[in-house]
Amino acid sequence: MKSTYGSHACHLLRINSRSLQAAEVASIGNEYTANMPDPWSQFMTNNSVDTGPDQVEMDISPNVDSGGFPDKVTEADPEHMNDPTQPGEPFPEDDDSPNGPMPDTNPSHPLSQPNDVVSHPLAVGHEANESQTIITEDNMDATDGNNKDIVLNKLVGVHGACLTLSDHDRLRIFIHEFVVRGLLPYIEKMIRTLSEQLASRKGISRSFISATKNWFGGKRNSDKANKTQVDMGGKYLRESPELQMRRLGDLAFLVQMYELAYTSFHTAKRDFNNDHAYMHCAGALEMAATSAFMVGSFNKVYPSHYMDSAVSMYAHTCKKPSFATRAILLSTETLKARGMYGEAAMEFIRMTGEDSDLRSALFLEQGAHCFINMKTPMARKYAFHMILAGHRYSKAGQRKHALRCYCQALQVYKGKGWILSEDHINFTIGRQSFNLKQLENASAAFKHLLTYDSRQPAVQQAAFLREYLFVFQVINVLLSVLQHNF
Numbered sequence: 001m002k003s004t005y006g007s008h009a010c011h012l013l014r015i016n017s018r019s020l021q022a023a024e025v026a027s028i029g030n031e032y033t034a035n036m037p038d039p040w041s042q043f044m045t046n047n048s049v050d051t052g053p054d055q056v057e058m059d060i061s062p063n064v065d066s067g068g069f070p071d072k073v074t075e076a077d078p079e080h081m082n083d084p085t086q087p088g089e090p091f092p093e094d095d096d097s098p099n100g101p102m103p104d105t106n107p108s109h110p111l112s113q114p115n116d117v118v119s120h121p122l123a124v125g126h127e128a129n130e131s132q133t134i135i136t137e138d139n140m141d142a143t144d145g146n147n148k149d150i151v152l153n154k155l156v157g158v159h160g161a162c163l164t165l166s167d168h169d170r171l172r173i174f175i176h177e178f179v180v181r182g183l184l185p186y187i188e189k190m191i192r193t194l195s196e197q198l199a200s201r202k203g204i205s206r207s208f209i210s211a212t213k214n215w216f217g218g219k220r221n222s223d224k225a226n227k228t229q230v231d232m233g234g235k236y237l238r239e240s241p242e243l244q245m246r247r248l249g250d251l252a253f254l255v256q257m258y259e260l261a262y263t264s265f266h267t268a269k270r271d272f273n274n275d276h277a278y279m280h281c282a283g284a285l286e287m288a289a290t291s292a293f294m295v296g297s298f299n300k301v302y303p304s305h306y307m308d309s310a311v312s313m314y315a316h317t318c319k320k321p322s323f324a325t326r327a328i329l330l331s332t333e334t335l336k337a338r339g340m341y342g343e344a345a346m347e348f349i350r351m352t353g354e355d356s357d358l359r360s361a362l363f364l365e366q367g368a369h370c371f372i373n374m375k376t377p378m379a380r381k382y383a384f385h386m387i388l389a390g391h392r393y394s395k396a397g398q399r400k401h402a403l404r405c406y407c408q409a410l411q412v413y414k415g416k417g418w419i420l421s422e423d424h425i426n427f428t429i430g431r432q433s434f435n436l437k438q439l440e441n442a443s444a445a446f447k448h449l450l451t452y453d454s455r456q457p458a459v460q461q462a463a464f465l466r467e468y469l470f471v472f473q474v475i476n477v478l479l480s481v482l483q484h485n486f
Helices: 020-028 031-035 124-137 142-154 165-201 204-228 241-254 258-274 278-294 304-317 321-337 341-350 357-372 379-395 399-413 419-435 439-447 458-485
Strands: 072-075 116-119
Touching: 165 241, 241 258, 241 278, 258 278, 278 304, 278 321, 304 321, 304 341, 321 341, 321 357, 341 357, 357 379, 379 399, 379 419, 399 419, 419 439, 419 458, 439 458
Parallel strands: none
Antiparallel strands: 072 116
16 A cells, blocks of 8 residues: 555554453543543533433433534424424413513524434434444344443443543544645645646637637627526536636635635636636635635625625526525625624525525524614514514414514514504414414413504404404313313
């Protein structure tokens, strides 16, 4: 291998020098905890739980650690998405006060539903179960398998137990050798080679290629692309100067040479645009804007029009809404990092449409948060766009998210004299709460519609009364059933 690839490109790595039995003996004598570092300590949440030999999985919820990876990934159960209560439990008791029906005044994050828990690959329970599966698949006899299971159970909570101090040193040396002697020299060589090739192809050769394209049909394709605004390019050879320029920008961006990356992407997008390869051009525009942002100079104007052009090409010319969504998310993050929350809100709102209710709801909600985070918070625009987001969530079938958005908007409209708007929000909260079987919240919301000084017409007030009486009857039936059972 060394004779074929060179000694700088080959490295023999030896790890796991300690056996399971030796690791178990060392852990009993506290030798591991005293001398051996835990390689996963910076990525794992430290949960001090005493587990017996027959109990591997932990029954407590993990601590929240924003600095590392989560121990558990929570996913919603599709069968219980619309049922806020567990089977056999009564409906939730919420505050039925005249101050307003607020099911969740400070709700938790909507995407964290603790119904179905999936273990992280680095979690303790997952690690033990994987190790037991591996032992079972090796077709070992029952005695050896049980012994190793006992050893693994005793090593629960210990990571890298089979690594010695020499193994840790060898891993550090390998990473250092790989980066210093392998990766960085290769990237430097590629950047130097691409720069020389691109410099040699400039001038006469590039002019000759452009003239050849114009002589042999390039003019006809250009006129057709200008009329129809469709992607006429996209098929380049690997050695083409356009792709080599794009590759140079990618390598420079990878090693944080953002000035060189911006120059390369800027040149590449001009070449792609001339060839009417709009898919490549949009990608180059997106990366050029990102490189300009990563330079970190607030004195330099951020080229937001690059991102606007990229989004327009993705969405309208190339018909790639997923790419346009990615560009919008990247653009809004850069705008928010520079304190341009108003521009970020406009970017979110611009991507809303009738093609996807869920995406439009997400963008409307994010735009509302941008309005409230401005230097001068725009509370009314925040509430208005939260109502729009709740409506789109409802159309997408996401009732919990719709209820959350309407409840947050009610905090702004409540008590401001906007009676009709407040009635609309309370009526929608009542409907959504009833659909989610939150009957107490639904009753409280409909009760706020039955006021003496209501400005609604008589027909609408009668509809409000029918809704309230129906919910009240359902609550009485449930209470009678519960009293009969107990």
